[in-house]
Amino acid sequence: MYVEGRGYLPGKLVVVSGPSGSGKSTLIRLALERLGSAARLSVSATTRPPREGERDGVDYFFTDKADFIARSDRDYLEWAEYNGHYYGTPAAPVYDVLALGGCVLLEIEVQGALQIRRVAPEALFVFVKAPDFAELARRLRARGTEPDPVVLRRLRIAREELAEAHWYDAQIINDDLDSSVEEFTALLKSYGCGG
Numbered sequence: 001m002y003v004e005g006r007g008y009l010p011g012k013l014v015v016v017s018g019p020s021g022s023g024k025s026t027l028i029r030l031a032l033e034r035l036g037s038a039a040r041l042s043v044s045a046t047t048r049p050p051r052e053g054e055r056d057g058v059d060y061f062f063t064d065k066a067d068f069i070a071r072s073d074r075d076y077l078e079w080a081e082y083n084g085h086y087y088g089t090p091a092a093p094v095y096d097v098l099a100l101g102g103c104v105l106l107e108i109e110v111q112g113a114l115q116i117r118r119v120a121p122e123a124l125f126v127f128v129k130a131p132d133f134a135e136l137a138r139r140l141r142a143r144g145t146e147p148d149p150v151v152l153r154r155l156r157i158a159r160e161e162l163a164e165a166h167w168y169d170a171q172i173i174n175d176d177l178d179s180s181v182e183e184f185t186a187l188l189k190s191y192g193c194g195g
Contacts, residue, residue: 001098004119011098012192013120014039014105015113018128019158021139023174027128028107030181031188038194039103042094045076048085051145061090077119080111083153087112103193110164117167124191126184127168131175133158 002008018024032039045061047068056062068086072079077095079088089106097104106116116123130136136158140151165171170187174180188194 001120001122003095003098006095009095009098010101012039012103013094013098013116013123014103014188014191014193015116015123015125016105016107016128017110017113017125017161017168018174019130019136019161020154021136021143021158022128022130023139023177023180024107024128026177027172027174027180027184028105030177031185032105034181034185035103035188035194039105039188040097041105041107042089044087044089044106044108046085046087048083048087077106078108078112078115080109080115082109082111083150083157103188105193110161113168114164124170124187125168126187127165127171128180129162129165129171129173131173133162135175 001011001013016024016028028041032041043057043059043061045063045068047063047065050056050060050062054060065086068088072088075090075092076088077091079086087109089108089112094104094106108116113125117125130139137155140154172180172183
């Protein structure tokens with residue numbers, strides 16, 4: 001795959017986006033379990049505080065806003081502000097895996113995906129959706145991790161993200177988890193991520 005500024009890298013890059021509550025994190029985790037070492041998930045950096053049970057360097061690289069901004073254009077493959085916090089993909093680990101011919105998945109929002117599309121148009125772009133907007137809202141509220149104003153803000157953002165789904169290479173409607181995992185795993189294998 002050709003990456004602007006890096007040249008040809010033999011690996012595969014997969015970008016996965018979708019609104020909060022679409023189930024993309026669960027879908028990715030289960031697909032990666034099936035693929036084993038054939039693919040790996042990039043760990044993003046964020047300025048938001050850790051949620052209960054999250055570990056630095058495993059779930060995210062947690063950093064403060066000043067450090068994030070100072071490094072944003074130099075050290076991140078893509079970055080964006082989402083829901084009042086900054087998120088970005090550290091570039092070096094992604095390039096290292098791609099240079100070795102590996103498959104890297106990025107779980108990022110639409111703004112970041114557009115940045116990746118400009119520098120690596122050969123990447124596979126996958127958008128994950130809930131079956132409908134009412135189900136998405138139900139899932140977000142069922143989490144119980146955020147107050148109503150935050151959930152409402154996430155739902156407004158979800159409407160904007162859903163309007164961008166049309167330019168992704170594939171869309172997965174995550175209504176039945178087992179079949180969605182099968183579909184996603186098959187898509188990754190057909191792209192060259194795993195046997």
